[in-house]
Amino acid sequence: MHPGNQSGTSSGSSSRNSSRNSSGNRELFVSPFPHQGPLSADQVRGREALIADLVERATMRRVTALLGPRRFGKTSVLRKVESILAEAGTSVIWIDLYETRSTADLVVRLDDALNNTRGSIREKATAIASSMSVNLGMFKLEFARPASKRPNAEAALHLMLDLLVKAATSHPTVIIIDEFTGINGVNGAAALLRTKIQHHVQEVGLLFAGSEPTAMAAMFTDVSQPFYAQADIVEIEGFSPADLNEIVAEGFANTDRDPGELASLVHQFTEGHPYRAMQLADATWRLTEPGEAATAATWAAALAQVRQSTGPGLETLFSSFSSNTQAVLRAIAGGRNLFGASLELFGTSSGGISAARDRLIDAGTISKELTVTDPLLGDWIKQRFAL
Ligand SMILES: Nc1ncnc2c1ncn2[C@@H]1O[C@H](COP(=O)(O)OP(=O)(O)OP(=O)(O)O)[C@@H](O)[C@H]1O
Ligand SMILES: [Mg+2]
Structure with missing residues (x-):
């Protein structure tokens, strides 16, 4: 499948890009950051x-x-x-x-x-x-x-x-x-x-x-x-800062754009999660015109778009979890201890929390080091809940 087909539906500006494809240099307008499904x-x-x-x-x-x-x-x-x-x-x-x-x-x-x-x-x-x-x-x-x-x-x-x-x-x-x-x-x-x-x-x-x-x-x-x-x-690990820098720099340069500080912003937010890193690089790329540079404002707008498009799916996912599982995710995303005061806050028991934590590790939703694997899920939880 062509990369343009994979990523073309992920942002509101895809029609603008594809309409230019027919007249301009196609390479400049096909996203260098495909992110739907496995890559060829x-x-x-x-x-x-x-x-x-x-x-x-x-x-x-x-x-x-x-x-x-x-x-x-x-x-x-x-x-x-x-x-x-x-x-x-x-x-x-x-x-x-x-x-x-x-x-x-x-x-x-x-x-x-x-x-x-x-x-x-x-x-x-x-x-x-x-x-x-x-x-x-x-x-x-x-x-x-x-x-x-x-x-x-x-x-x-x-x-x-x-x-x-x-x-x-x-x-x-x-x-x-x-x-x-x-x-x-x-x-x-x-x-x-x-x-x-x-x-x-x-x-x-x-x-x-x-x-x-x-x-x-x-x-x-x-x-x-x-x-x-x-x-x-x-x-398989996430992308290191150097890997991501190379991928972002190459994708922008090949399409006549300047990534500015984008690679480090994406890495900071995603900690190298490959799919989320590509999704955010793609969203920022789409908001950057050929010949221009991505700025902090471009990144902020791209992040807002991605948060908006992924929010409903993440909400559905979060609601599908049991209350103990939700409590573990809220504690981890909020940087809180899983036990102690969190138990009272979330109205749970330590047995229930331990079991939910272990199931989340088994499923790969959280790591053994207790971080939320999907940075956008962690971000959604942080944005959604004050505590
Ligand atoms: N080497 C890479 N270069 C660029 N993007 C990558 C790379 N590896 C992964 N990605 C990004 O991650 C996405 C998911 O990749 P892929 O489907 O291969 O992962 P997976 O681990 O097999 O996922 P699943 O667990 O769903 O089977 C890709 O669509 C792409 O956006
Ligand atoms: Mg796979």
């Missing part, structure tokens, strides 16, 4: 060391799990890794397990993954599939048939995992499994995947990624889990 490989900025490390790990067949909170750029980084590997002649099978619900659902994800491969791996997978009486891409329809005509999902899962392993070992291949914790939605599937793949980890590169930090880490560090001690864990 060519849109990924910075992260050079992490990308090089992941490429090397995949190439050296060191099984690796990439961990990080939501919207930190895991999928984007892996897309770049995928494109570098593909350029070097390695095939990539990309499996997305987001919210996998059942064995049949998992079979369809595997089928989709193989069906979406390109080049020689696709030819090999098709040939292996037909030797197993499978047509790639058929399971979505097969599982929609009346119950008496539907395939047995367990048998189909064994078949698809065998097919995956055969295809991947037929050619230099890296398997990327995004949203790996989704496999926990299907009883016994992680153990089965491990059984099928464990004798091939020297032949096939394996990269896992996931967004629920605690659940994802537990999959590789908890003795009772099938993938215990099966992967090195690599954590």
